[in-house]
Amino acid sequence: MNEYDAIVVGAGSVGVPTSYFLAKEGFKVLCVDRHSSSGQGQNKAAIGGVRATHSDPAKIKICQESLDIFSSWEDKTGFDIGWKKGGYCFPVYRDKERNILKSILPIQKKFSLNIDWVDEDKIKDRIPGINPRGLMGGTFSPDDGQVSPLLAIAGFTSEAKRLRTEFKYNETVKDVMIEGSRIKGLRTNSGEYHADVVVNAAGARATEICSMAGLDIPVIPDSHEAGITSPVKPFLDPLVVDLRPGAEDRTANFYFGQVRSGQVIFCYTPIKPMVGEDRRCTSEFMPIIAKRLTDLIPRFKNLLVRRLWRGLYPMTPDGVPVLGKSEKVDGFYMAVGMCGQGFMLGPGIGRNMAELIAHGKPLLDRDIFEKLSPERDFYRERKEMLK
Ligand SMILES: Cc1cc2nc3c(=O)[nH]c(=O)nc-3n(C[C@H](O)[C@H](O)[C@H](O)COP(=O)(O)OP(=O)(O)OC[C@H]3O[C@@H](n4cnc5c(N)ncnc54)[C@H](O)[C@@H]3O)c2cc1C
Incomplete structure (x- = not known):
């Protein structure tokens, strides 16, 4: 048996x-x-x-x-897994991030990935309400997406x-x-x-x-925090990644998206890794992420945060x-x-x-x-x- x-x-x-x-x-x-x-x-x-x-x-x-499997899962099995083909968008405000993103486009193209550098206006279309001050453009890859x-x-x-x-x-x-x-x-x-x-x-x-x-x-775990808001009317298609470090010197990039059922889900990468298995939420996460989110998209100030959590990245050296x-x-x-x-x-x-x-x-x-x-x-x- x-x-x-x-x-x-x-x-x-x-x-x-x-x-x-x-x-x-x-x-x-x-x-x-x-x-x-x-x-x-x-x-x-x-x-x-x-x-x-x-x-x-x-x-x-x-x-x-994975994208092939996720995107065809419902058709093949009848099971809805929340697939949303909204793409990924990396808006850029500084030369540093523009150079990084442009330097990896050739390898991405070599593997036939659908990704391009787009101008400031296209980024504003993709991310309604994004802060336009200093926006230089960014990359957009329409075939990426989100799954529950x-x-x-x-x-x-x-x-x-x-x-x-x-x-x-x-x-x-x-x-x-x-x-x-x-x-x-x-x-x-x-x-x-x-x-x-x-x-x-x-x-x-x-x-x-x-x-x-x-x-x-x-494999050494370190922890990352995330949160989710109450649902609002769909307005944001792509998952957005801002590669800039935060002003307070505590965060590296941060990323967020609106899931198909309307909630905005968000997360950041701490500059100093929090090594270990502790999964209790910290008091610093929400003030830092709220500032970063509302600096980038001011009307996020109207969102109601519903739940926070902290989980682990199983890291290799x-x-x-x-x-x-x-x-x-x-x-x-x-x-x-x-x-x-x-x-x-x-x-x-x-x-x-x-x-x-x-x-x-x-x-x-x-x-x-x-x-x-x-x-x-x-x-x-x-x-x-x-x-
Ligand atoms: C805040 C946050 C946001 C993230 N966002 C994303 C994202 O957007 N996209 C993405 O791709 N990834 C994301 N990740 C990373 C992703 O969650 C992990 O990389 C992924 O879940 C790891 O998968 P895994 O199968 O290795 O581990 P797990 O999903 O943790 O599975 C391992 C399983 O092994 C079991 N196990 C361990 N030891 C034993 C044992 N001795 N006996 C029996 N069972 C055992 C555990 O109970 C667990 O269920 C995020 C992570 C965090 C924390």
């Missing part, structure tokens, strides 16, 4: 799509999570931004897969269950079983489950699961996710270290992991996929800087 083809640790942004795609390959899958349902880790903290317009080839390719993380995880879970994936909730993985150098399954607080394939998709706790298999993979197969433990796979983009990467990673496990190679080109390898030197860039 406890025999499976594959066991996925973590029913989150990555683990649930991975379970679904493995089940589509005909695998008998078990997905285990310590929480009481899918998506109760960091998936529910995400604000739901989904874009392929990155500068890193691996993230571009994976998110192109709560609906998406429910959609993936229900399709995975339809394909006979079993979900065991309220079970914490305590140990993995290895014979010789081969994975044989795992133990939770309430049972023992056997499989020749185990996928670590444990998010912020990924390092703990790796160390059970004798592997040292650094080089800011790149860890995907692939362990060379030391046969059958042990990793899909971890998603940093701030695990929700948008999740479905594309799920599809790639299922291909890798079922057919021995991912969909991504080998040279791109190898940059994500668990065997890489995570501190290479830092060492090069010290040379």
Whole structure:
């Protein structure tokens, strides 16, 4: 009864799509999570931004897969996941950000991404009410968008269950079983489950699961806060990212969008990372973000804030996710270290992991996929800087 083809640790942004795609390959899958349902880790903290317009080839390719999956999900399954194709818009007020954004356009074009530099008037059309003082233009990518993380995880879970994936909730993985150098399954607080394939998709706790298999993979959580307003009439199509640091020296970029049901959802990146698993809201978040939002779009002062939360980015030292197969433990796979983009990467990673496990190679080109390898030197860039 406890025999499976594959066991996925973590029913989150990555683990649930991975379970679904493995089940589509005909695998008998078990997905285990310590929480009481899918998506109760960091998936529910995400604000739901989904874009392929990155500068890193691996993230571009994976998110192109994800966009394809998210945007066609309702047509294929009948399950509405809140997909809104409003694009992403980066308004620019300074030479510094203009140069950065323009410098990555060639690589984005090389991967056929629909993104362009647009003038000030186009930005004003895209972001009604934006502060025009000093606005220089910006980039706009109409094919990106937003999805509800709560609906998406429910959609993936229900399709995975339809394909006979079993979900065991309220079970914490305590140990993995290895014979010789081969994975044989795992133990939770309430049972023992056997499989020749185990996928670590444990998010912020990924390092703990790796160390059970004798592997040292650094995934260090740091926390970010976000909030959501009451709904208002739809007026803002794109998800907006302002790359400038805040005046108070506490925030780097900040981003926000209006979800399909009308609420404005928002978040910023602290300049100094708040390392650890503390998820209590801070008193500084709302005053800082309120000022940044109303400086950029003055009429935001009329919005009513309904809820705030704080969640974790599972960070790697080089800011790149860890995907692939362990060379030391046969059958042990990793899909971890998603940093701030695990929700948008999740479905594309799920599809790639299922291909890798079922057919021995991912969909991504080998040279791109190898940059994500668990065997890489995570501190290479830092060492090069010290040379
Ligand atoms: C404020 C905020 C906004 C964000 N906005 C976005 C966004 O707009 N777009 C985007 O792409 N990303 C966004 N993110 C990032 C995104 O939420 C994460 O990158 C993503 O959820 C990580 O996915 P994951 O599957 O690795 O982890 P999770 O979704 O956390 O899943 C891991 C699961 O593993 C389980 N687990 C861990 N240890 C064990 C164990 N021992 N036994 C059993 N189960 C275990 C956990 O319970 C959890 O459910 C945001 C994050 C924050 C905090």
